[in-house]
Amino acid sequence: MKLPPLKALPVFETVARLKSFSAAAAELAITQSAVSHQIKQLETYLGEQLFWRSGRSVTLTDEGRQYFDAISSALLQVERASEQLLGHEQSRIRLSVFSSFAVRWLVPRLPELQRLHPQIDLALEMSSENPVLSERVADCFITIHPTVPAYSYEHLYTERLFPVCSQDYWQRIRRELGREGPEGRDEQPLSSEDVARFPLLSTHSIFDKAAGDWEAWYREVGEPIPDSARVQHFSHMLLALEAARFHQGIALTNDYMLSTRKDSADFVRLPTHSVITGDKFYFAWKTSRRREKGIQMLRRWLVDEAIRGGLRSE
Incomplete structure (x- = not known):
């Protein structure tokens, strides 16, 4: 040799x-x-x-x-x-993950991962775009493109978008729409016309086009965005959600953005329809490393948390 x-x-x-x-x-x-x-x-x-x-x-x-x-x-x-x-159980794993998924869903759950699997030494690599699947970047990934043949994939979440606003802004919406009855008894859904009366906070990065998220939401009911709609543009969902938190209008967000953080109670999910974006989130790891205990422990934990948090079914 x-x-x-x-x-x-x-x-x-x-x-x-x-x-x-x-x-x-x-x-x-x-x-x-x-x-x-x-x-x-x-x-x-x-x-x-x-x-x-x-x-x-x-x-x-x-x-x-x-x-x-x-x-x-x-x-x-x-x-x-x-x-x-040698009997060393510690597993050092680099995980590349979308910034919004990391900030709103994964990071709040890390103490539980450390409690259950203290041998996993997890280093997060945040990505604003879909990461390149390469060991030069990380050991495993959260990705929406399960297309690299050398990798294996575990489905975590199929993305859907739904409108939310702050608690205070919801009270304003109810006043302006004449729905100031007892809270909890107002089950009448909002129409797409009702929603368009208020500022629409749009995230460019979801569909890579201005107002693409709201176009998809209105297209779900066979309508265009009304010409009268006031659309405010943001590059990232984290920014749009912050604007909604500070009573600036209605934002489209997804399940993982509101599934963990205590501030999720600051938001109200509006009684209206949602839209499936077509993006599916997967945990990806190199198939040649499928027997590594650390990667498989992390995979099982992510799946369990996704099920427990309602992102995917059993």
Whole structure:
């Protein structure tokens, strides 16, 4: 078996991950010259330049990126196999997750994860867009695109949008619509025309177009957005929901945004229809790592929480 200089491999992985020789030296507790020596030795063995050096920063060459993709996975498997034989139960897992899902649903639940599975050391990588499924990014993912063949997927949630507003704004809506009867007895649904009388807080990122969320909501009942509607635009659902909290109008949100946080009681779900966006949220992990206990514990916990919180059925 012909192997490269084995001492150089974890050094290469650390430099590639941190994009810095000095940061790699600090993490590995060796000198920067020792890092440079190991990288030079590996490059000589491979006959390829692995990094482009520019001042204090370094970037992978195309050959270096290809080598890193293969080596990082192999080193991780060696580390986890060794930990299992040594009886070390701790599992270090990087999870890439959408910012709204992380802030509103996952982070409030982390104390329960730590209580049930203290051996899981979870590091969150927040993403504003659907993440690229690669071990260079994370070990596992929350994604809406279950299309990469090398990964396995567990369904967590099918997204639906429904209108909400603040408690105070709901009282204003009831006054202006002449529905000031006893609270709890007003079961008459709001019509789409009723909703359009108030400012519509729109999230651009859901459909990647201005007012795309409200267009879909009105299309559900076969109508366009009324010309008289006042639409206020936000880039992210977190922003639109904050505007709704501060009595600025009606926002479209989904189940996970209101399923955990104590401030969910600040909002009222309006008595009207909802719309399915077509997005489905999945927990994704590399199929070759399906036997890793930490990933499977995290998968089962996420599914249990999704069921318990009403995001998916049994």
